[in-house]
Amino acid sequence: MLTLRRIDIPRSVLGAATGVFVLTCLVVQARPQAAAPPTAASQLVQTGTVDIAGKSGAELFRSHCSACHGLDGKGKDASVLGFDVPTPDFTDCQFAPREALADWVTVAHEGGPVRGFSRRMPSFGEALGEVGLTKIVTHIKTFCQATNWPNGELNLPKALHTEKAFPEDEWVWTTSFGRDPSSVATEFVYEKRFGPRNQIEVKLPFETARLGSSWVGGAGDLTLGFKRAFAHSLDRGMIAALGGEVILPTGDEAAGLSKGTPVFESFFSFGKLFAGDAFLQFQGGVELPFDTQKAEREGFWRVALGKTWMERGGIGRSWTPMVEVLAGRELEGGATTSWDIVPQMQVTLNTRQHVRFNLGWRTPLNDRRSRSSSLVMYFLWDWFDGGLRDGW
Ligand code: HEC
Structure with missing residues (x-):
């Protein structure tokens, strides 16, 4: 018999969710606006010695x-x-x-x-x-005449969990350290862009956890993904994408490292740039297992809010504090939604700015007894912009 339980969500979570929802509505409603000025407190010399008046x-x-x-x-x-x-x-x-x-x-x-x-x-x-x-x-910028290539301004800083809408050429190495039980989960992601707006992706996770006095672990399920930015506009400061992933049951099921059945994920992601290098990113989607006896159907949504500061008035290292709110629940009556919050800081490591680091702390907002906090970080290398050792 199906019984509907009252979903128990703390008030703070409802408040946060309402805030984010209202903000998202405002963003979607926002009138077209010019892209944010490059640097708010620019230290660049405004006008030079050459007389540029009347020159194109x-x-x-x-x-x-x-x-x-x-x-x-x-x-x-x-x-x-x-x-x-x-x-x-x-x-x-x-x-x-x-x-x-x-x-x-x-x-x-x-x-x-x-x-x-x-x-x-x-x-x-x-x-x-x-x-x-x-x-x-x-x-x-007019030398490339095609307009269907999204502008670099819309390539917003990557949050720890929310998938970006912008198609990328990247390697991302993410590791999270959990407690109760102690665990280390690492994921390698390779992203390759093709054409103006498409991207393919391969993800391979590894996980080790402490069982009694020893550590056990291995490789998890391999994911193959595709994403396409279907709309982008620099004038409106927005970009939107649809994506799909297949999670293959390649991991060790007995060790709890695999779902044991292929899982299809589809998602929508959206990025919005505001004045002053502030931004909002959203991702929402569903995970549908092939065999629902082995894994549950799940829905999720993630929001990241952040703002970038650059040292020395725009010419130095860039710092991007962000906060993510993550929600996920099984798609069945009576399931509870789990809520997490992840404050984090992304920083560029090299002068070229194509090697970046992000460190965050993921804390559950509900079900705190059965879920614990974790430290999450990534190293990101945008390989299109140069080799790993270039531009330091
Ligand atoms: C004396 C030669 C010279 C002149 C003059 C020159 N550049 Fe360059 N520029 C270069 C070289 C060489 C590179 C490549 C640097 C590299 O790859 O390390 C470059 C790279 C660039 C890049 C970097 C592109 C990237 O890879 O992201 C920009 C932007 C640029 N130039 C703009 C300009 C502009 C604007 C002017 C005129 C105001 C100009 N350059 C004049 C030699 C020059």
């Missing part, structure tokens, strides 16, 4: 940048330039749109080394100022 970005590019970058922006070989590095191809849509405008203005303002690039890329801050360079970089 294209003209300034021709006079100041084209000697090395080519009139057509296609870049030049290292041997032609007599450098040890070539100049990049700004017409390449694989590459140009994913770089945020503010980052390129910073590189041109301060010179290559500010983001771990060659000294051969000079600094133009004093000559052209932020205003002139913004004109030029806006022009450089």
Whole structure:
């Protein structure tokens, strides 16, 4: 007989959930707005010594940048330039749109080394100022003419649990340390983008837990995933994606490391950028096991709110404090929803900013007797932007 139990959710959780819901509605309702200004407290020189009045970005590019970058922006070989590095191809849509405008203005303002690039890329801050360079970089951004590549501004900092909407080329190594019983769970994720808006993903988890006086563990279920950003707009500061995953029962079922049946997951994820480099990310979805005798059907949703600060007025290391709220429940009458909160801090480790670290503390908001807190962290390497040892 089906009995419906009253779902016991603490008031604080209901309050948090209502707040997040209202905020999400506001975000979805928000009127189109220009993307956030690159750096609120910018230390970049605004206007340089060169008179840029009445000159277009294209003209300034021709006079100041084209000697090395080519009139057509296609870049030049290292041997032609007599450098040890070539100049990049700004017409390449694989590459140009994913770089945020503010980052390129910073590189041109301060010179290559500010983001771990060659000294051969000079600094133009004093000559052209932020205003002139913004004109030029806006022009450089038109070299890739396709508009279906989401802009790098929409590539929001990755939270520990909420899947991003932006398609990525990344390696992410996540480890969490649990208590009661002591456990260490590690997951390796490889993400590869293809085309303007698609991404495939492979995830492999490993888990060890303390059983009595010894540790047992092994590899868990392998996940294969696909994601597609179906809508994006820099003017509205938003990006949305749909994704699907198949979790294969490759892990050791007897050791509790496998669901024992294939599980299909489908999800929606959404990112919204606000003024001042603040953002909201949402992911909601369902997990549907092939054999419902072995695993339960589950629904989940996750929200991450955060804001990025950059040291030295936009040119230094970037820090992103975030807070995630996670909810999950079995899809059957009477099941309770489990709620967790995860305050965390992401920081860029190198000058190029493509190697990042995030550290957080996951605490259950309900069912505290049966669920315990854990320390969670990841190392992230955006391999498209350079090798692991590049740009320090
Ligand atoms: C003296 C040659 C030279 C001039 C002039 C020059 N650049 Fe560069 N630029 C380079 C080189 C070389 C690189 C590649 C650096 C590397 O890969 O380490 C580069 C890289 C860049 C990048 C980095 C792209 C990336 O990989 O993310 C940007 C942005 C850029 N240049 C903008 C400009 C702008 C804007 C101007 C004109 C105001 C300009 N450059 C003028 C040599 C030059």
